[in-house]
Amino acid sequence: MREPDTRGIDLSLEPLDDYVVIQPSDEESETNLGLIIPASTEADCRTGVITAVGAEAGGVEPGDKVLFPSEAGYDVRLAGAAVKVMRRGDLIARVHD
Numbered sequence: 001m002r003e004p005d006t007r008g009i010d011l012s013l014e015p016l017d018d019y020v021v022i023q024p025s026d027e028e029s030e031t032n033l034g035l036i037i038p039a040s041t042e043a044d045c046r047t048g049v050i051t052a053v054g055a056e057a058g059g060v061e062p063g064d065k066v067l068f069p070s071e072a073g074y075d076v077r078l079a080g081a082a083v084k085v086m087r088r089g090d091l092i093a094r095v096h097d
Helices: none
Strands: 019-024 045-053 065-069 074-078 081-087
Touching: none
Parallel strands: none
Antiparallel strands: 019 045, 019 081, 045 065, 074 081
């Protein structure tokens, strides 16, 4: 199992219930199949890496790259880094590179 890419995020934020913590990607990404996902906050969808999951957030785990609506969840700053906290049900898909 791979280690999550948390880039120095302080994991002292422990999500409850079905919430997940996501570190949004700062760059445009392209999947192997050619799907281009912009990182712009004006885009409808964004990608990010899950850094922590609540006890009831089944089906995902830290280190998973996911696709989520840019307006979903809550913007939180941890140790100067921006993260998103949202419900597991708000995630659209897992991205396999």
